[in-house]
Amino acid sequence: MSSLAHLLPLTVLLPITAGVLAPALFHRRGLACWWWALAAAILTFATTVTLWRQLQSGSTISYPLGGWPPPYGIELVFDGLAALMLVLCALSVLILLAARRYVEATVPSSRQSLFYALILINLGGMNGFVAAADLFNLFVFMEIFSISAYALVALARGPVAALAALKYLLVGAVSSLLVLLAVALLHAQTGSLNMSDVAGLLAQAEAPGASALALGCLVVGFLVKAAIFPLHFWLPDAHASAPSPVSALLSGLVVKMGIVGLVRTRILFAEAEIVPLLMLDNLLVWLGVIAILAGAVLAMVQRELKLMLAYSTVANMGYIALGIGLATPSAVSGALAHTVYHATIKTGLFLTAGSILLCTGLSRVDDLRGLGQRMPLTSGALVLGLLAATGIPPTAGFVGKWQIALGALQAGQAWVIGVILAGALLTLGWAIRVINSLFFRPPARARVITANEAPVSMLVPSVLLAVLAVSAGLGGAILLGLVEPLALAIVGADHDH
Amino acid sequence: MSELLLTTFAAVLIAAGCLFFLAGTIGLLRLPDFYCRLHATTKCDAVGAVLILLGVALIAGADTQTVRIVALIALIAISSPTAGHALARAGWHAGHRPWTREENDEPE
Amino acid sequence: MTEGLAHLDYIAVVILFAIGLYVVLTKQNLIKKIIGLNIMETAVFGLIVTSGMVDGGSPPLLGQGLEPPYASPIAHALVLTGIVVALSVTALALVLILRVKAECGSIELDELLEPDE
């Protein structure tokens, strides 16, 4: 093991320590605190990149904390999901970049350092969650990013935000509890907490009911975290009423943690033949299909831009669930690729929506008529992001859906392709409504006419992400190559028997 | 013989303590207002727990355990009435008026 | 102990969990929902602690003259962490409820969701 592996726990320790220090060092100094947070996020990103290059040259990096060998100590791993960690850190940097003006305008100065502290702790928690190879550790990191996420939602002003945050907290706490229950069941059954160890022990276990119960709890818990359709009801309020950089963080990154959890669960139970995995796959396919259609339809009937984006997240999580449920290599790798791509697209969209909200104070699509003339760059970024969200080739949204469609063909479920197409068309429907309103209608509101282009610190991340969203599809082959081993790890066991 | 007597006496004490706990809990659930409920629940700790601990001390006999139990009894005897007092006082200052049968027949 | 009663502790835990879940699902008062959540949490902690105990065992303190078998130290450590997490979530929830009360004037969910949409 090379000494570079010591960097792996740093992806957790670094942002969290920076976040812990922020309120002490930068009380009432929001700008300095912003620089501090940005520096910490960039440093974390650099750490991740270094680890990534190490991963490219060798095999999976794992780090036993305290030097205790795996089943006895806690282990962190940097494997195929690490690509997601890379994206997490990079997007967090951009979110922080865009957050400065928003925070200055909306958060009281005595609380700005608390805001940045929560963002950094959230990032550290997500990094830990992605890297955790220990069941209970997974739960602890889940709670770290969840608690900071609840609080970040509640940082927005007004009664809606408080109630939305409380709803988010209640649903999130119940789902966390289900995960903890599953951890307890698995520990009672196997006596171990390390995931690969537990997976091995489960394969020999003779208690199908207890394993199935644990699987059920884990799946429901993570489905809630991932906001897959019937369990999505907490998402739109929380994501739409949060401060916009927080919406970007939640919709782009935090919901993806549910997918990470699902993938980990799949790998955990991959060799336990006793457990009805086929049922789980069918369930995911059906939930995914319903989520795609319902999310798109619900997005269509919304009037607020941020609510539309939130429901579009519901639909996109449906695509990801569908891909994982189809359980063919290309579908799963498509789902994983879509996880990364959707994170990029949705972060950009929410950041752009945030700068529109900050510059005009308007959030309803009808009120935004004619904004294209006053804020051409921001509106342009929004349009590019929306096009990517519909999945027009060669945008980033296209690759994942294409792969999932291919996977559906392989799995012999061609009808799914119709659903994917319908979802894309519905998305196009509301996207065109927004685009039409922005560019092809005369202004209706005075504040649109007086609006100016967003400040540079918000414009740069918006435009950058929009360009990425449109062009990243061209690099799809690279990303698919990266997630392929992981996809095989998930479905490989299935195909053997 | 005396041991049997001791054990019986201890059992009676513990049973009486449990009875107080039961009564206190039923009171908490069934009585009409804050003060009545407080009246019932403070008996759980102040009387119920002390009785149970006394019974346990009798069973333990002359032992280091007994010293701890006596210390516990002293602590409960001091702290539990104080807590009840503080609660009642806070309730009064927060504007709760005791429930009377004449004014409102419906419990809160 | 008969076969059927061997899992009595676990059955009790499940019943407690079900009670908590019922409270969370049906009560409209937000404070009561939090209480229900705490009941569920207690049930899960109970499951962990129960799974770690041994009949006739002693606490895992070495060098105190206690005899093996020892109860599992892992279960205790997990519960400790779990309790701290539950406490943190509850504290945040209570503060949020206070804010809802201050900004919306009620903590009854059915009143909150009714007219002002």
Added chain:
Amino acid sequence: MRNALALLIVIVLAGLMMAGVSQLPPPGSPDGAVHRHVAAHYIDGGTEAGGAPNLVTAVLLNYRALDTYGEVVVIFAALVAVLAVGLSGHSRGPRRQPDELPVSPVVDRIIRLLAPFIALFALFMILEGHVLPGGGFQGGVVLGALLILLSLVLGPRRIRRMLPTPALFWTRAIAPLVFALTAIAGLALAGWLFALPEPAWLRELILVGLELAIGIGAALALVGFYLSLEADHHD
């Protein structure tokens, strides 16, 4: 109607769960998987490997130190969240002073009488946590309860005034910070992050330091929770 539906759902779920848990190894049997695998290894390793005679502390601070670090971060994050979300700073208009209720002489006397004992007990629990039952969190909670009691006697306003100051934030952050420092010390002295370095006295020193930091952090977090709830209540 809704309640009946919920009851039905809950009963069905409970039935499923009972079917699941009844297949677990029965609780209390010494040859359940829980006692044979990892826990047995910890017990066999004894004080030497674990670093503390109280194996729960050994698991918390040595074998599974990252979990405890996470736990400390959770409680710190919750404190930050409570301070960031609560209403106490949001004074809209002139702040209405609540009628300060004079402390009851009974409560005052009793708290003053008991405070030293409680403090002693809390410190004992923290400092002896690696040998006897107890530890940083347990002792910290007792300490926090004591501080809350004292804030009742002294009047919460005196303490509340200190709520958002940077100096207090250094103290609140003590647990995660000391943990991070220990992790780095472990890397420097024992070669792994979160490892406890070798000479026994140093290890014990670090354990006590960690417990103390955790205790202080937990106590201050509790006081923070209490004061922000209490402050909100009066506004």
